[in-house]
Amino acid sequence: MTEGKALTIGDCVHRAARDFDVQGLASPRLDAEVLLAHILKVDRLYLYRNPEEPLTQEVASAFQSLTARRLRGEPVAYLLNRKEFWSLIFEVNEQVLIPRPDTECLVEEVLKVCSDAATGDLRILDLGTGSGAVGVALAWELRHAHVVATDISPGALNVARRNAGRHGVEQRMTFLAGDLFAPLSEKFDIIVSNPPYIRTTAFQALPPGVRGYEPAAALLAGPEGTVFHERIIAGCPEYLNEGGWLFLEIGPEQRQGVEALLAAAAIFEESHFRRDYAGLDRVAAAKRKQSSWTR
């Protein structure tokens, strides 16, 4: 920072974008604008309209501190403590995975089978809720549903609870800490999960911002990345109602393995896979055979 003449909005954005670019960040200008707009509590358009506006020393040093963190690789969502998912703003911090746009496909798939069941009690289980993104989005969309959200991380559950409160669905959600199904003693109509699914050997190849900042417990899932899919499918006889649906987010390379696990479970009458908007297999859906459960 120069002594004397105050830096302007334009100076700050330009310098930070240049430094981010040199560092190889994917969207240098956007990151710089988003961070400065956050500190100034304005939208990005304001920055374009007021490039000559001088910044106070306080704002300039707050911006410098955020840009330094960004240069070390910290994701923008953690710097802002927020991320948009399903057009809702979620609080995020380093206790939770940053919700990904791909995961919206999981929500979309659940809504396809639930849209018919607009009345009555619908019991949904979101395993490994993290920030609550999936569970809160479903509770938000399905006003007749009760969503039980579990996570092994009490810190994540605190974030998820606050996100449910922020979106006014906390009275139709229950948050339970524990290992997958361990805290549960009831059956559900829908079980949905975006479980950890990174192969242990793939960890080092993850982008530094993911590897260095997002919780490892939200990512890693054994040599094939399917440890959690296997355990969740194995839990379905006990926790999924007959005629109910299981939805699992998968990595594209896991389709075959998950397909085999679903077939071996021998409790599902149909299953299908859904691609994300990049054309990659992203969601496995399976309907449990029905003998007594009806919509």
Ligand SMILES: C[S@@+](CC[C@H](N)C(=O)[O-])C[C@H]1O[C@@H](n2cnc3c(N)ncnc32)[C@H](O)[C@@H]1O
């Ligand atoms: C990939 S993240 C998904 C978070 C969130 N559902 C989302 O889509 O953004 C997986 C989550 O599973 C949780 N988790 C990991 N192991 C678990 C276990 N054994 N039992 C319950 N949750 C677990 C992690 O803490 C993390 O929040």
